[in-house]
Amino acid sequence: MNSFAKNIVVLLLVLNSVVGVSQNLQRPFIWVKQEEKGQVLKKIETQPWANSFYKEFKQRVDGDILLYKKSPGEFLNKIPFDWSKQKADSTPPLKRFENSVNENNTDRSLQNKFLQIGIDCGVMYFLTEDKTYAQCAVDILHAFVEGLIQIQPSTEKGNGGWLYPTDHLREARIIGAQLPIIYDFVATYIDKNRKAFSIGSQKNTNFSVENAQKVFETYAQLAVEHGHTGSNWSVLESFSLVQNALALNDESLRKKYLDFYLVKGTEQQDALPDVAHKYKNDGDVYPETSQYSNGVAEFTTRMLILLDRYNPDLKLGQKYYKIPFSLDRWNSIRYPNGEIIRFGDGHRHFETPYDAYDMAYLLGKKEGITKLTTKFGPLVTEGIQSKKYDRATVGKRSGGISPYFTPLQLLWLEDIKESYDVNQTTLPRTDQFTHAGVFLQRNLSSTKNPEDGLMCFVGGGQMVHGHASGMDMELYGLGQVLGVDNGRGAYRTDLHENYSRLFAAHNTVVVNGASQGEGDWVNLGINRTQLVAMEPKPLETAVSPNYSFTRTNFLDDRGDKAEATQERTLALVRTSPTTGYYVDVFRSKSAMPNEYHDYLYHNIGDELQFLNKDLTLKPDENRFQENANVKYVYNKNYKNPGWHFFKKVASSEVYSKDVNATFEISKLQDKKNRFMHLYILGNKEREYTKVMAPHTFEAPKPYDKLPTPTMVIRQKGEAWSNPFAVIYEPSFDEKSDNGIQTVEKLETAGLFKGFKVVSKIKGQKIIQYIISQGTNEIFESKELKLSFIGSFAIITLNESGELNNIYVGDGQYIHFDKHILKPKQPTDRSFYVEF
Incomplete structure (x- = not known):
């Protein structure tokens, strides 16, 4: 047959x-x-x-x-x-x-x-x-x-x-x-x-x-x-x-x-x-943003139970178990403070859906689906024991836009008689949500204090409820999401349509002032951020306790004026249980003549300060207003890239030196002052701008109502051979006494190759050489006694110049001083050695 x-x-x-x-x-x-x-x-x-x-x-x-x-x-x-x-x-x-x-x-x-x-x-x-x-x-x-x-x-x-x-x-x-x-x-x-x-x-x-x-x-x-x-x-x-x-x-x-x-x-x-x-593998999610995606799984789980009760011969639960199996997947993208990464129309806050877990457990119990009972039995038990979930509560009648399910709790659920281990699962060091082009890294501290945790992600992709974000990122530190995506407010407002959904609301690069979405979902379609290299690979074991990195690429070709190829390397570097920093290297080049590239970074806080005394900024209110009067047509034509919403715009003349800058955060409810320190490697034909962007939705109070300080770096000409290269260090110290002291550029023949970072950690100086270059490119320095073939590596020395460790995130060979190291297997491209 x-x-x-x-x-x-x-x-x-x-x-x-x-x-x-x-x-x-x-x-x-x-x-x-x-x-x-x-x-x-x-x-x-x-x-x-x-x-x-x-x-x-x-x-x-x-x-x-x-x-x-x-x-x-x-x-x-x-x-x-x-x-x-x-x-x-x-x-x-x-x-x-x-x-x-x-x-x-x-x-x-x-x-x-x-x-x-x-x-x-x-x-x-x-x-x-x-x-x-x-x-x-x-x-x-x-x-x-x-x-x-x-x-x-x-x-x-x-x-x-x-x-x-x-x-x-x-x-x-x-x-x-x-x-x-x-x-x-x-x-x-x-x-x-x-x-x-x-x-x-x-x-x-x-x-x-x-x-x-x-x-x-x-x-x-x-x-x-x-x-x-x-x-x-x-x-x-x-x-x-x-x-x-x-x-x-x-x-x-x-x-x-x-x-x-x-x-x-x-x-x-x-x-x-x-x-x-849409659910091809265990753990796949419906390809939309957080609350919409999980809503699909929650609704469908109840529907599977309902129809299998109506006709047990259907056995829909057994056939489609991957849908309820996905219900806890969004917990894997939580920051250390319990919030979740944000892309598209997704929310920052994500309440654990214990009632949906209960339904998934019920489905598994009724139909003998072990994968569901072994996953959701412990989760429901943990919710009940911790008093985060109470089956006995009826609550008020729902005023939301949802079918009414409340009585099903009484009609369907039964006591969980099995004994489950409710120890919380350790979240992986890295993960991916490929439908959104998201690749995340986390490094939780041994102190178990959310303020000491580090986490970041790069993302961007077309989906329903997606944004034209470009190759975006977020950065977490000091107990808060600091480098933020704007999020979303009320639908159909001018702010949502012509800012939150567009490039300017994200930590990305705008090319020729023309980056935009086109086609696909409500004409906001963009290409998906693609993974080039990552260590550790999603959900796999890390080779190092302190380092990780991703390299991704993106094609900015919607519309007809950007036509850019981009690559982003984002690394997480922990230097102690309470300190660490992020390395961001963003390359961008356009096929258009007279190209220029604008690197955008939004950070919650009071203000952005450039610390170079000879870097002078002057009012520049017309800088981002070129598209302010473009005709907007709902779900069809937008005022791309959205940066006409920027206020208090002030720009420098061309400035080629390295730049230090700081975002100050002083108004949080815990009264602790926080700082995000930036170390920006200089280049020719660079201009620096600071603006106040619209408020960030779901930011911690009061920053959810205040403008968001934002930095824009413009590179005239290509930004590939000498990319945007920035180190971000979250710190409770204004002067960074316990952290980075200096950052310098590593280069060969005038081309960027990486960073030299000198830090002071608990009174002890450490020196780190961070190499970031193309796949299988060669970096050689006789002065450093260093030779490396590969794209990403970190060499760490103590203040006496003695080697502490070598991390190769992606490479095939490294020679430092007397040490020659290669991966154990020819197919491997990452390793870590302590000395």
């Missing part, structure tokens, strides 16, 4: 199993089945967390029931209706929302709240058989069904909805996903008692199951026909699609819409296999 025939057989088996199981089901069955009630009640009786959850949950619902019983009319009247369009004695149409941008809209929140009340009442009816809960849920459902059925849904294929004519993406989560759950819990009650209170006539009327079925099919159809593929949209809309499909009583219709999720999507909707295709 050929592969095509095999696929057809498998497909038929899946479809037949879906139909077969559904024919024997009685409602409720979407979240929980009637025969499971005894198990849930026993759990409430015997498991303390479940008992506490139930009491809090019941108390919350009973508060609504008191208001409902007092006056159903007054209670339901708080649902936002469009009373101006009411027909005599009938339920008026629900209020529509043409503009969905304002997330604090009271009417929208009320609609969301009443649907959640309806679900809660349905759950309480399931557990208690108290008809008051059922009737309240039915009355809410009736109000929404009759209020919707009078409205014509949007026919716009992109993001057209029903109550949200231009935002089905939002509506699918906060309305479409909730209605079918209410119905599923009270369907048997409706069959016996078709009465519902009518807000229009202020008396009981017949509940129309036919209208309810039309609403469910319409929402399922909206999900199928609206949105777009290749992003998280399909997953965000999936609970509306699937739960409405399951609410349909017509078996053929139910199968039709489930197929769009289980088997094959549409031009506007990815099916589950399309989403799963």
Whole structure:
């Protein structure tokens, strides 16, 4: 049998199993089945967390029931209706929302709240058989069904909805996903008692199951026909699609819409296999930024449980376990202070999703997926033991843009009976997120103090919710992210569209004033940063306890005026448990005539000071204003590269000497002064500028509201043979008494080859020669008695000139004084030797 025939057989088996199981089901069955009630009640009786959850949950619902019983009319009247369009004695149409941008809209929140009340009442009816809960849920459902059925849904294929004519993406989560759950819990009650209170006539009327079925099919159809593929949209809309499909009583219709999720999507909707295709290896993530990527995994994990409960023969958890397996992946990119690296629209703060871990563990337990139970059992246990996660807490009803999941905690979860070792996993020295072109390095201190940890990354790449960042970097030190990416604020604002998303908001190089995104996601597409060399390689063991490095390259060829090739070497050098520095070597050259390159670096703080007394800066407010008046067209044309937002611009004349500079940070809440010291190797045709860039989102207070001091170095002509070469040293000392003392250039025939760094560590001087050159290039110095073939190495001496250690991050041979060293294996290119 050929592969095509095999696929057809498998497909038929899946479809037949879906139909077969559904024919024997009685409602409720979407979240929980009637025969499971005894198990849930026993759990409430015997498991303390479940008992506490139930009491809090019941108390919350009973508060609504008191208001409902007092006056159903007054209670339901708080649902936002469009009373101006009411027909005599009938339920008026629900209020529509043409503009969905304002997330604090009271009417929208009320609609969301009443649907959640309806679900809660349905759950309480399931557990208690108290008809008051059922009737309240039915009355809410009736109000929404009759209020919707009078409205014509949007026919716009992109993001057209029903109550949200231009935002089905939002509506699918906060309305479409909730209605079918209410119905599923009270369907048997409706069959016996078709009465519902009518807000229009202020008396009981017949509940129309036919209208309810039309609403469910319409929402399922909206999900199928609206949105777009290749992003998280399909997953965000999936609970509306699937739960409405399951609410349909017509078996053929139910199968039709489930197929769009289980088997094959549409031009506007990815099916589950399309989403799963992004997870090729254990640990892969959905290729977007942090909260969006993890949201895909969280939503899909719950969906796998839901559908496998509906039809155990599907075994979706076993087939697609790599999706929940990714849920803890974002923890691996945490800085020592608990924040995460930032790229694209990702947030700085990332709350550990223990509730999603719990669902992943549940899926693994139910389906015998050891990879899930062994990974998430310890994580959930650690969360419970540390009191970071409390299953017993119900909390307030969600006002966010998400399907309502709260009762699933009570209905689905069970005690974890296994004993797990909850010792925290040691984070790797290096890691990668290739979809974002991200390659990170960390070096945690033996002091275990986050202020002594070091971490950095280089990144840049096209993705949904990505930014046109170029080859970006961030630097961490002294307990804070110091060298920062701007992040993102409110969508669709001028600042977000024409700064945060563009090159100027990032620590990168702008070429010819013209670097930009083009094509791909909302015309912000850029090439992906590519790895050339790295030590240690991602997730592998380091050869040295103190050193690591990455070399990456990037093609800046979007638009037609940059046309640049770039290469960046970023190294992390620890000199003691409390000190260290970063080495940044950025090469850039353009194919365009009259090229020039601007190196940008943003650091939180009060101000940037250039310390060279003969480096004079003068006001230069027009320097970055050339593109300020370019026409902006939403999601199409931007004011690239975005640096027209820079204020207080002051520039030097051409200055060729080495430059020392300092960013001062004095306003943090712990009252400790911090400094980022810069040692910049000079070059001909260089100009230096300092500016105040817009505030950095999610920076530590008060710097989240203050302008961000930023340095710009302009190189007229190519910046390849003599690249931007900067050493960054975070320090609590203004004068750097315990750290770097001097930095000099290593060069051959006028070409940059690296640095000589002299530091004082606890009163002892150390000398480090850092070589950074092209792959397999040769550096020779008779004066230093040094010969090296390779791209990156560090030689460390004590103050007497005696050799302490040699680190080769990428190379094939080094000869220093009397020592000749090579890798042990011909295929190796890195090693470390102490003397």
